[in-house]
Each structure stands twice: as structure tokens, then as C-alpha cells.
Amino acid sequence: MESKKNSWSEEYLIHLPETASTNSYLSDLLMQDPDLPAWTVVMTDNQTAGRGQQGNSWFASSGLNLTFSVLLRPTMLPAQQQFDLSRLCALSVLHTLSDLLPSAEMLSIKWPNDIYYGDRKIAGILIEHSLTGSNLDYSILGVGLNINESDYPSYLPNPTSVRIILGHSVDRVEIFRSFMQEMRSLYRHIEEHTADQLHTRYMQCLYRRVGYHPFQDKEGRFDAMITDVLPSGELLLVRADGRKSSYAFKEIAYVLC
Numbered sequence: 001m002e003s004k005k006n007s008w009s010e011e012y013l014i015h016l017p018e019t020a021s022t023n024s025y026l027s028d029l030l031m032q033d034p035d036l037p038a039w040t041v042v043m044t045d046n047q048t049a050g051r052g053q054q055g056n057s058w059f060a061s062s063g064l065n066l067t068f069s070v071l072l073r074p075t076m077l078p079a080q081q082q083f084d085l086s087r088l089c090a091l092s093v094l095h096t097l098s099d100l101l102p103s104a105e106m107l108s109i110k111w112p113n114d115i116y117y118g119d120r121k122i123a124g125i126l127i128e129h130s131l132t133g134s135n136l137d138y139s140i141l142g143v144g145l146n147i148n149e150s151d152y153p154s155y156l157p158n159p160t161s162v163r164i165i166l167g168h169s170v171d172r173v174e175i176f177r178s179f180m181q182e183m184r185s186l187y188r189h190i191e192e193h194t195a196d197q198l199h200t201r202y203m204q205c206l207y208r209r210v211g212y213h214p215f216q217d218k219e220g221r222f223d224a225m226i227t228d229v230l231p232s233g234e235l236l237l238v239r240a241d242g243r244k245s246s247y248a249f250k251e252i253a254y255v256l257c
Contacts, residue, residue: 008180014042018062020049022069023128023142030138036071038138039184043068043176050144059156066145066176070183074190077136082129083233084195086113087202089141092183093123094205096175101165110207111226111235112249115145119256120160122146143179147172158256203229207254212240214255217247221255 019025022042030036046062060067070089077084090113098104101117108116115123126142146161148169163169189195203209212223215237224237227244234246 008039008184010177012037012040014040016042016044018046018048019044020047021142022047022050022067023126023140024049026069026071026140027128030071038071038073040071041068041180047144059153059159060144060146061149064148064172065161066143066147066172066179068176069140069142070180072139072141072187074136074139075132076193077190079129079131079134079136081195081231082127082136082139083112083229083231084190084198085129085139085141086125086127086233087195087198088183088186088190089113089125089127089143090115091198091201091205092179092186093125093143093145095182095186096179097122097162099178100162100170100175107205108207108209109202109205110254111229112233114207116207117160117165120158122160122162122165145175145179147175199229199231214257215252216255217245217252 016025019042022044026040026042029040029042044067047060047067050060050067072085074085090109093115094107094109097107097115101107106118110116110121113125114121123143123145128140130137130139146159148163149159149161150163152159162175186198189198206226206229209226212225214221215224222239224239224245226235227238228236230236230246234248235252236244236246238244
């Protein structure tokens with residue numbers, strides 16, 4: 001039986017029929033109530049102005065997917081280790097989907113924290129932090145998970161969903177509950193300062209982890225192999241000629257063929 005410490009209670013769930021952005025809604029709640037408890041979750045059936053990485057919008061039809069934000073208070077975590085929370089959230093999504101989808105080995109984490117099934121994106125994560133001194137005060141982890149979507153606009157390059165993969169609709173609520181229990185369980189690595197275990201698992205699950213693959217930086221396109229991801233979240237690459245480089249988010253992009 002799972003211990004109470006590592007469980008999550010739905011009493012912390014705020015469900016909205018519609019909102020512009022669950023991250024923004026949760027941030028506004030914190031402005032009104034700075035003592036809002038950790039593990040408060042804002043979920044909506046229809047997110048009208050969802051945000052993805054790099055300022056992109058997040059597409060999700062009303063009532064078909066999971067769009068929610070989780071409040072954490074990792075005050076024990078120095079600001080330079082904030083990427084631990086990105087690993088935490090990405091692994092929680094991946095592990096949840098691993099129990100649901102066939103060929104779970106096709107699931108991977110595209111740096112820094114998109115979730116892929118094969119070469120198609122099934123989930124995205126947007127994390128926002130607030131600092132107190134040199135440590136984190138609170139973090140808002142926004143998750144968009146494609147569940148029962150079956151028809152995507154043509155401008156989206158490579159989306160997929162649980163329904164597309166399985167061929168039938170599934171219970172969104174049960175997937176959400178599984179995710180929350182998974183993340184609550186993995187969060188012990190943050191609390192117990194054993195986040196190196198999250199790093200090991202994250203690297204094992206990284207998209208295009210093995211071999212040389214095309215990337216694009218400000219200088220142009222090149223082939224490189226991923227060697228590591230630093231605690232700060234920087235991606236380390238090595239080219240075939242032995243040259244090594246490190247990149248922060250937005251400084252480099254995968255070339256998706």
C-alpha cells in the first residue's frame with residue numbers, strides 16, 4: 001500500500017470548465033493567497049490560450065485532453081538545480097504513459113522535456129519558478145497531454161495522442177490520477193536529495209540518445225551525439241570531429257526529418 005506521504009489527494013484539485021491558461025490561473029491564485037498549499041492543481045477542460053515552450057501556443061480541443069498545472073514548493077532546492085523539476089515532470093508523464101501504451105520503449109523525452117512516442121509529440125511541459133534568495137520558493141509545472149484528440153490542424157508538425165496510438169478513447173481522469181501518484185512518488189528524490197537517480201533515468205529515456213543526429217544552432221546545421229545534460233539543464237553534444245559544445249534551451253534545436 002502506498003504511504004500517505006507519497007500519495008496525492010483530490011482535495012487539492014481546482015477544476016475549471018474553461019480558462020485562458022492553467023499556469024496563469026495558478027499564478028494569479030498565488031498572488032491572492034501566498035500560502036496556497038503545495039500540490040494544488042488547476043485543471044481545465046478548455047484552455048483557450050495555452051502556452052508551450054518558446055512562446056508557442058498549445059493546441060487542445062475542449063474536453064478531449066489533459067491540461068493542468070501543479071504547484072510545488074521545493075524550497076530545499078537551490079536555484080541552479082531547478083532542472084531537477086523538469087526531469088521529475090517529464091519522467092512522471094513518461095512512466096504514466098508507459099503503463100498505458102504498447103511498445104513503451106518508443107516513449108522518450110525530447111530535451112528538455114517534451115514527451116515523444118516514436119518521432120511524434122504526445123505531451124509538452126512548461127515550468128515557471130519563483131525564487132527566494134538562492135533557493136526556489138515555488139514552481140508551477142504545466143502539463144499538456146494529448147489523450148483523446150484525433151484530428152490535428154495541418155500546421156502542427158508531428159502530433160500524436162493516446163487515442164491515435166490505441167485506436168480508441170480512454171478515461172482522462174484515470175490517466176491524470178496515475179500521473180499525480182507517479183509524480184508524488186518520484187518527488188521523494190527531490191525531498192531526499194537523491195535527484196541523481198532522476199538524472200540517470202532521464203538520460204536513459206532521452207530522445208535520440210544513441211548515435212549522431214542532426215541539430216541546428218545559430219551557425220547552421222550539424223550532426224552530433226548527446227553526451228550529457230548538466231544539472232543546469234544545458235545539453236552537451238560532441239561532433240564527429242571531437243568538438244564539444246554545450247547549449248542552453250533556445251540556443252539549439254533538433255532537426256526533425
